[in-house]
Amino acid sequence: MTQTDAHAVFILRLKQARKAMGLSQTALGIRMGIPEETASARINRYERGTSEPDLRTAEKIAKALNVSLSWLVCTDSRLAAAIESFSSLDAKTQEAFLLKLQAAAKKTKVKSPKPVAKKAIKKVTKTKR
Template identity: 45%
Template sequence: MAKTTAKYPVFALRLAQARERSGLSQTQLGVLAGLDPSVASPRINQYERGKHEPQLKTAKRLADVLGIPPAFLYTDDDLLAELLLQWNDLTLRQKKDVLKQVAATKTLRGKSSPKAE
């Protein structure tokens, strides 16, 4: 499993990654997520530096504004993070197809076989 390694907590890294990907400034993200404009930039900055982590409801609002699944902000697995970003862009039909493919792969591999790679 690919893991992130850094001096900042996973949430801080993922939030900064998603915000930069969206092209929003810290202030814009905070305001769009419902933070008071006077504290929006410093609060997002504190989240991205790992000084504070928001409550789950705030994290969900941030994820909604960024167009990402909230789980992206919490995973330390880089491959899963990428999958979550891709997942969010799929249609419901495509998501069901992916789940079927994963289930089929699991069945082919067998439950007792070791995981590849």
């Protein structure tokens, strides 16, 4: 899978991650704080694509599955693999790897986000930790 529709990717990865954790649809819903009576039906609708979760709900899904929201919706399979690998590293290793990655990007003259965007990303990242 390379580039594809983000919603289709979300559906695929939601099922994949839930099954990899050995969770039923009901169990996943309960982990997200959905009442047991409606948990299975809600997750089922997300997995069939008949309903799309809002951003806050998608974040709850990612947290309940111990994956990043970025990985759940990333349409580029190589980038998704990088996100998954990066997420598994401790914070110190992530920082060191990020510095190396940014240095490599500079050498290849790949444009990185504008300084304002970098500051905003760092601010959001720090508040989440």
